[in-house]
Each structure stands twice: as structure tokens, then as C-alpha cells.
Amino acid sequence: MSIALAGPGPLLEMRGVNKHYLMGESRIDALKAVNVQIEPGEFVAVWGPSGSGKSTFCNLIGLLDAPSSGSVHFLGQNAAMLSDDQRSALRNRAIGFVFQGFNLIPVLSALENVMLPLQVGQASAQAARVAALSRLAEVGLTSHLAHRPAKLSGGQQQRVAIARALVGSPALVVADEPTANLDSDNALKVIALMRSISKSDGTAFVFSTHDERLLERVDRRIMLHDGAVVEDRKAPAGALALRGKSC
């Protein structure tokens, strides 16, 4: 069950967001005048060429970084109005992350990796174990609970990472290039898995990719070019239901 919105409105909103980085004397405009709303349960790809701003976009919607100007609103709250502690608490409670390099802890088993976010959040070991077992079953890894990451394939490691992102029942999962280290078969499987969980749990997923083949599997695609949104398109009604059958 996902966390409910405090009131009516989108799950996440970027309003007039600009983000620049300073590199010595030069300034890099990584995002320019971005206005985007993400609704609860949406399954969205952010795509574009290298350097177009996808990681910057993911960092901002995950409340990992702040815009240079404009604002990011999550669950009805302007992230800039929160203290660092409040922002961290909101992020820990309501946002899950999946990374390109999986970022699992090598000395922990699959089960322990998935339990960890809840244990850091003060849940009892028993409650963390129950939730982690359920999420690992959801990603089809019940038979690999005791495996350490090195004993898992790339696709299996990313499924553990997805289970870990979901274990706290977030409202939003942000995945920055989750398929970049996977072969095309595993990439399609990981996207199909994320989409199926998004539909069954009502969790919004936003993932970045430069792989156009994955765009057929999403509800909505947002294209970035040189930091600007140049396309924001929803899939035609019914198209995904047909495609979903072949996932």
C-alpha cells in the first residue's frame, strides 16, 4: 500500500525548475525551465541522449538535490521549505531508489540487503524480514534469499535492488538508468517487472534511459534535450495493455 497524498494534486510537481552547475568559470545549464507533474501510479520514462539532464532530473525528483531556481513539490510539500532532516525523513518514507550499478552491499545476502532500509528506519528485525520476504517473492527471488550479490546475475541483482526500493512501500520509485548494465533481454524483463509492480501496487515509477526500445513499455515518455523537455507524451489508451501481454 502506497502513502496517500496529503491532499488533491499531483504526486510530484516541478515548477519552472532550472539547475546549473558551476565548473570553474563556466556554467552548465543541466535543466532549463522544466515543468512536469507526475501522478500517483504513473509509469514514466525520462529519456534523451548523454548529457541531456536525465540524472539531474532524477536527483531532483528524488529530493537528493535542489534546483537552482523554481521548485519541486512532493506529496503537496515544497521540498525547499523543509529542513534537511524533514526532507530526509520524507525521502526515506516515500521514495525508493534503483541505481544503474545496483548498489547492493556485497557482504549481505539478498534478504539482508532488502531488510536494511527498514532496519535503518527502526523497524523490528521481524517486521523487516516479513516485508523483505514479500518483496523478494514479488520479484521472483524466493529461491535466492541467502545469496550474496556476487552470486547473482546482473538481472537478479537489479531485482533485489527493486525489492529493496519497494520494501518501505514508497509512493515513488526513482530509477536512474536501471537497465544500463543489463543485456537487452534482462533490460526488458526488469522494465516489465517494474511496470507490473507499478500497476499492482499503485506505485509511481520514473526511470531514465537512453534506450528507445524500452519506451514502448511506458505510460508516458518525457524527452530531454540539452536540459529542456522537448516531448512529454502519454501512450495511447489501450496500447500498453496489448503490449503488456507480450512482456
Ligand SMILES: Nc1ncnc2c1ncn2[C@@H]1O[C@H](COP(=O)(O)OP(=O)(O)OP(=O)(O)O)[C@@H](O)[C@H]1O
Ligand atoms: N556535478 C556536476 N558538476 C558539473 N556538471 C555536471 C554535474 N552533473 C552533471 N553535470 C553536467 O550537466 C549536464 C547534464 O548531466 P546529466 O548527468 O544530468 O545528464 P544525463 O542525461 O544523465 O547524461 P548521461 O546519459 O551521460 O548519464 C551534463 O553537461 C553534465 O556534464
